[in-house]
């Protein structure tokens with residue numbers, strides 16, 4: 001017997017329930033990845049993620065070959081391609097991970113219907129892309145948690161499924177063409193400092209960080225210049241690492257660092273369970289605040305300055321330039337940059353979320369859109385009108401200014417925390433730095449925001 005395993009956001013061999021189940025019930029397996037035309041049409045396939053994906057597929061193929069198998073790659077309509085491969089291989093079952101977004105939910109329905117019409121069965125597996133399946137825990141009277149803390153309390157009490165090792169051998173039926181595994185070098189417009197993808201790289205990074213970074217994570221996760229977070233987000237997004245495995249391993253390490261890291265994995269699950277229940281939250285306000293976001297020429301110019309890292313607020317500009325250069329941004333930078341756009345410039349969160357999706361290697365519909373909504377105060381934040389001050393935040397999380405000097409080289413000549421307020425330099429000295437004046441006055445912007453939200 002033969003089964004097909006359709007890989008999506010789970011590009012790994014370790015701890016992979018669909019592959020395990022397929023290998024248990026069939027003698028041969030077709031490990032399949034489909035470049036889905038429908039996904040490309042959404043504009044979601046940004047260059048940084050396409051390049052990272054290429055690494056992931058090459059590594060998955062290599063991992064399968066080391067076990068006697070290979071990856072089969074197709075492109076086009078995912079339901080058509082899966083149907084064809086299943087027919088070609090004579091497969092009775094297709095296994096895949098449950099998805100979360102509206103896109104993934106529609107894909108799953110289409111696949112189920114298409115396969116059923118051919119007398120085949122789609123087996124969908126939970127707890128592959130998240131630690132707990134969305135909907136695994138719910139509060140009384142609702143299909144999802146809208147507040148993090150009670151979710152976290154409940155999530156923490158759940159027993160996790162066991163971790164599965166990678167299979168020793170994978171037999172692929174003869175006669176099925178492999179198809180081209182894309183090369184990262186063929187993708188244009190990629191950030192210079194983009195990280196490497198693939199399960200091997202993900203496992204290396206996790207092992208190294210668990211030894212050297214995890215214990216201090218609680219103290220150092222907000223340290224902008226220290227860059228001391230795990231940087232595992234693209235691996236979690238593409239599923240080259242299993243969130244269940246990470247949660248087990250982190251729980252096995254005692255201490256506040258491990259506990260804080262597990263809490264972050266729960267944030268990820270939290271946003272996934274919100275999106276699974278409310279797929280429209282990818283585009284519509286989760287909690288409408290009736291904002292009349294700024295539009296028009298001035299707003300457009302300010303948006304461009306924000307995207308290019310020219311707002312005149314050094315820590316915001318540093319974060320925005322890190323995004324362009326690496327396709328990744330520190331969480332504290334994301335919070336600051338998003339608060340600046342939505343609350344200081346009072347621009348629609350969707351504008352910022354789109355720009356992040358265009359560049360982030362970990363760009364994820366659940367995590368990106370719902371974090372943007374959280375910051376904008378249209379989401380699940382219980383304090384929706386708080387505004388982060390970029391100067392105060394810069395001095396606090398980049399106390400010596402090293403993060404700013406790294407990413408805004410035209411200010412590299414300013415020592416210490418003074419780099420956060422170049423406008424305070426004496427005129428002659430200020431003139432030496434080719435760096436813009438602040439786009440807006442912070443107190444004017446705060447008044448505008450409070451008025452708009454009816455807080456004044």
Ligand code: FAD
Pocket residue numbers: 221229230231232233234236237261264265267268269271329330331332334335338356360362363364365367368369371372375
């Ligand atoms: P660590 O601090 O090492 O955390 C470990 C893991 O926990 C991360 O890899 C991530 O998977 C998860 N995690 C941590 N914080 C969050 C969070 N707030 N929400 C959800 N998961 C979290 N994360 C994405 O993975 N994709 C996105 O598109 C994304 N967009 C964001 C947009 C905004 C405006 C903000 C404020 C945050 C966004 N985040 C996003 C969350 C967070 O910033 C990143 O997950 C984190 O910076 C990744 O770095 P790391 O792997 O070193 O994280």
